[in-house]
Amino acid sequence: MNAEIITIGDELLIGQVIDTNSAWLGQQLSGLGIKLCYKSSISDNKVAILNALKDAELRSDIIILTGGLGPTKDDITKVTICEYFNTSLVQNDKVLEWVQSIFRFRKMPMLDVNNMQALVPANCEILWNKNGTAPGMWFDVNDKIFISLPGVPFEMKTIFEEEAVPKINSKFKLPSIFHRTLQTVSIGESFLAKKIEDIENSLPSYIKLAYLPSVGAVRLRFSAYGEDKISLEKEVEEYVKQVYEKISDHIYGEGDASLTQTLGNLLKERKQTISTAESCTGGYIAHQLTSVPGSSSYFMGSIVCYANKIKTQELGVSEDILRNNGAVSEECVMQMAQAVRLKMNTTFGISCSGIAGPDGGTNDKPLGTVWIAIASEKETLAQVFNFGDNRERTIHRTGLMAMDMLRKKILKG
Amino acid sequence: MNAEIITIGDELLIGQVIDTNSAWLGQQLSGLGIKLCYKSSISDNKVAILNALKDAELRSDIIILTGGLGPTKDDITKVTICEYFNTSLVQNDKVLEWVQSIFRFRKMPMLDVNNMQALVPANCEILWNKNGTAPGMWFDVNDKIFISLPGVPFEMKTIFEEEAVPKINSKFKLPSIFHRTLQTVSIGESFLAKKIEDIENSLPSYIKLAYLPSVGAVRLRFSAYGEDKISLEKEVEEYVKQVYEKISDHIYGEGDASLTQTLGNLLKERKQTISTAESCTGGYIAHQLTSVPGSSSYFMGSIVCYANKIKTQELGVSEDILRNNGAVSEECVMQMAQAVRLKMNTTFGISCSGIAGPDGGTNDKPLGTVWIAIASEKETLAQVFNFGDNRERTIHRTGLMAMDMLRKKILKG
Numbered sequence: 001m002n003a004e005i006i007t008i009g010d011e012l013l014i015g016q017v018i019d020t021n022s023a024w025l026g027q028q029l030s031g032l033g034i035k036l037c038y039k040s041s042i043s044d045n046k047v048a049i050l051n052a053l054k055d056a057e058l059r060s061d062i063i064i065l066t067g068g069l070g071p072t073k074d075d076i077t078k079v080t081i082c083e084y085f086n087t088s089l090v091q092n093d094k095v096l097e098w099v100q101s102i103f104r105f106r107k108m109p110m111l112d113v114n115n116m117q118a119l120v121p122a123n124c125e126i127l128w129n130k131n132g133t134a135p136g137m138w139f140d141v142n143d144k145i146f147i148s149l150p151g152v153p154f155e156m157k158t159i160f161e162e163e164a165v166p167k168i169n170s171k172f173k174l175p176s177i178f179h180r181t182l183q184t185v186s187i188g189e190s191f192l193a194k195k196i197e198d199i200e201n202s203l204p205s206y207i208k209l210a211y212l213p214s215v216g217a218v219r220l221r222f223s224a225y226g227e228d229k230i231s232l233e234k235e236v237e238e239y240v241k242q243v244y245e246k247i248s249d250h251i252y253g254e255g256d257a258s259l260t261q262t263l264g265n266l267l268k269e270r271k272q273t274i275s276t277a278e279s280c281t282g283g284y285i286a287h288q289l290t291s292v293p294g295s296s297s298y299f300m301g302s303i304v305c306y307a308n309k310i311k312t313q314e315l316g317v318s319e320d321i322l323r324n325n326g327a328v329s330e331e332c333v334m335q336m337a338q339a340v341r342l343k344m345n346t347t348f349g350i351s352c353s354g355i356a357g358p359d360g361g362t363n364d365k366p367l368g369t370v371w372i373a374i375a376s377e378k379e380t381l382a383q384v385f386n387f388g389d390n391r392e393r394t395i396h397r398t399g400l401m402a403m404d405m406l407r408k409k410i411l412k413g
Numbered sequence: 414m415n416a417e418i419i420t421i422g423d424e425l426l427i428g429q430v431i432d433t434n435s436a437w438l439g440q441q442l443s444g445l446g447i448k449l450c451y452k453s454s455i456s457d458n459k460v461a462i463l464n465a466l467k468d469a470e471l472r473s474d475i476i477i478l479t480g481g482l483g484p485t486k487d488d489i490t491k492v493t494i495c496e497y498f499n500t501s502l503v504q505n506d507k508v509l510e511w512v513q514s515i516f517r518f519r520k521m522p523m524l525d526v527n528n529m530q531a532l533v534p535a536n537c538e539i540l541w542n543k544n545g546t547a548p549g550m551w552f553d554v555n556d557k558i559f560i561s562l563p564g565v566p567f568e569m570k571t572i573f574e575e576e577a578v579p580k581i582n583s584k585f586k587l588p589s590i591f592h593r594t595l596q597t598v599s600i601g602e603s604f605l606a607k608k609i610e611d612i613e614n615s616l617p618s619y620i621k622l623a624y625l626p627s628v629g630a631v632r633l634r635f636s637a638y639g640e641d642k643i644s645l646e647k648e649v650e651e652y653v654k655q656v657y658e659k660i661s662d663h664i665y666g667e668g669d670a671s672l673t674q675t676l677g678n679l680l681k682e683r684k685q686t687i688s689t690a691e692s693c694t695g696g697y698i699a700h701q702l703t704s705v706p707g708s709s710s711y712f713m714g715s716i717v718c719y720a721n722k723i724k725t726q727e728l729g730v731s732e733d734i735l736r737n738n739g740a741v742s743e744e745c746v747m748q749m750a751q752a753v754r755l756k757m758n759t760t761f762g763i764s765c766s767g768i769a770g771p772d773g774g775t776n777d778k779p780l781g782t783v784w785i786a787i788a789s790e791k792e793t794l795a796q797v798f799n800f801g802d803n804r805e806r807t808i809h810r811t812g813l814m815a816m817d818m819l820r821k822k823i824l825k826g
Binding site for chain 1: 433691697
């Protein structure tokens with residue numbers, strides 16, 4: 001089963017917009033067991049669209065188009081599809097009613113061009129767009145499926161998931177697929193691969209392991225393909241167990257959970273609270289923690305002490321330490337973490353101080369050196385890292401590492 | 414002059430990697446006055462690459478390939494190009510020396526596969542890769558140009574800018590192009606377009622205006638194409654003047670400057686300093702300010718007071734105000750901004766408090782309501798906004814708006 005994607009729009013070609021739609025669709029298709037063989041981006045141009053459709057029909061079973069369904073005159077996907085299938089646009093009354101209700105709800109006047117959203121090629125089935133005015137469309141022609149979706153990502157995603165996937169599943173006999181994803185942190189992709197090399201090599205041909213890396217974190221995705229879903233699940237479970245045995249310390253969760261969300265859930269379950277005292281991250285850790293809805297139940301606040309005098313004034317870091325050990329030192333971050341914990345009356349205090357760069361590195365403390373501390377009532381742990389010479393990455397990795405240190409501490413009790 | 418891009422790699426099709434390379438190349442080509450007509454992503458597969466090259470050669474003058482140049486066995490771009498041009502791989506001694514020197518420098522053993530990085534098709538010219546081991550390649554065949562680049566973004570970008578662009582410019586007579594970009598903030602794309610509609614309509618055909626929007630900000634890019642660069646510059650200058658007359662308040666800078674960077678420069682020039690007191694943004698504004706290298710010369714610190722008791726304890730917000738006016742009120746943010754300014758002894762104090770959601774909206778203060786205040790020695794200004802129902806966007810737009818308020822205040826003196 002082969003698929004291809006055609007994205008339509010000049011904004012994609014001149015680089016105004018980065019095409020995230022087709023990466024998302026690629027993930028979904030691969031999740032369904034459909035191989036995406038080709039994707040192309042073309043201009044809002046009739047000849048380009050017709051040629052792309054012709055080429056696609058020759059090589060693929062499922063052809064997904066995105067974009068060009070807006071109400072303005074540069075959106076020509078629908079009329080061009082009509083020309084391709086030698087049919088014409090007809091009004092769909094249910095869609096018209098829906099579009100009119102949206103305008104009534106928004107208390108906006110409806111223009112003629114908006115009415116045209118309800119015109120669709122006569123040979124299509126509607127894929128309902130509950131988030132917008134441009135309907136998705138499904139064409140089943142000579143056993144090839146054409147799916148036309150709007151380019152707006154959240155409209156496209158919902159239509160694909162809720163409307164197109166069920167139709168694809170009933171049209172084609174797809175293999176059973178079972179996915180399981182482990183979220184890892186604080187270990188690089190190649191080190192991870194080395195650690196679980198034996199497990200990976202022992203996988204049967206119908207179970208694949210994918211490494212999906214981002215800065216400081218790697219998702220490990222098992223995908224099993226076959227006839228019997230239950231036995232696939234069981235088999236994957238065995239391999240997952242082996243992976244846990246090798247790297248359990250690095251696995252913070254499964255599925256789509258972020259580390260921030262996972263840490264938040266741990267704190268919430270235990271009714272524990274947290275505050276941060278940040279130097280080199282400049283508020284990034286607090287920002288990450290509060291990006292999770294509901295974080296106000298465990299996050300109290302932060303002292304961002306970028307200047308040394310603020311470290312002394314707000315957190316009581318002793319001037320001796322700043323003079324003798326420096327702001328980037330074990331002693332300094334321990335005082336910071338303890339002080340913010342007491343000040344904000346929280347279960348834990350997190351602190352960090354480091355050299356994010358681009359300047360400020362020395363022989364003793366090269367660029368990227370970061371001290372992180374976690375204070376609780378009983379003890380304060382501190383650890384030093386080197387995150388390298390990129391400012392943004394150092395800030396990002398400091399945040400991940402601080403949260404992972406706290407996560408491990410909570411789990412150890 | 415038409416170009417097209419072929420990106421090679423399974424990771425692009427299954428959505429493991431979002432293709433940012435081709436958006437960047439699209440921007441560069443459009444900047445050179447070359448129209449990018451088509452881009453495609455294909456698998457690491459010989460037949461797919463050969464077909465893509467054949468199709469591309471029929472419709473485009475410049476064909477840019479990225480990816481598939483690594484040392485492992487799934488990287489087959491070079492051998493496939495050889496097959497396409499009916500030639501063979503030959504060793505390039507300068508590249509071999511370069512690759513060997515990289516391994517010596519990294520103190521890593523060199524494997525046979527690494528030596529193969531120095532093999533290139535006999536009919537190519539080398540595009541030097543000073544950042545990596547895979548050379549770029551330039552093929553001039555029947556007046557069509559084929560450019561093969563590695564997929565690693567920073568290698569690809571440097572080779573394209575420093576090696577390929579000069580060769581493109583000497584091979585083709587491209588029109589003179591002059592770009593000028595105005596950075597605007599706190600006005601939506603459609604309102605902006607409405608305000609400068611007359612100017613846009615009066616542009617001659619050889620001057621284009623592009624809107625490049627992101628959350629809360631829009632870049633306006635004039636591009637002028639012709640023979641005489643100096644007269645183009647002058648002409649654009651006239652239109653830019655007219656735009657400034659209409660929307661000067663919203664233009665914070667030109668070129669690539671970010672609002673954070675621009676604000677930082679203003680503070681640095683005037684030797685002024687800043688601190689923040691953040692509730693709903695949870696440290697985001699401090700994080701943004703400190704994402705700029707050198708920000709320690711003007712940013713002192715922040716009090717992130719997520720919990721109300723921290724607002725009282727650290728910033729002295731009166732309990733009466735919290736009870737009667739609420740934390741999301743003019744009175745509260747004014748006290749916060751004044752207090753943090755005094756506490757950190759800075760020229761300005763920025764504060765904000767709002768309902769980022771998803772819960773917490775009321776009839777009086779719907780979701781997205783945010784109060785922002787700026788305190789200086791003489792006065793404290795506060796303003797209320799509604800940024801809508803998306804948590805992430807509300808946090809982001811609060812940051813932009815707070816920085817823009819301060820920018821305007823500084824400029825007014």
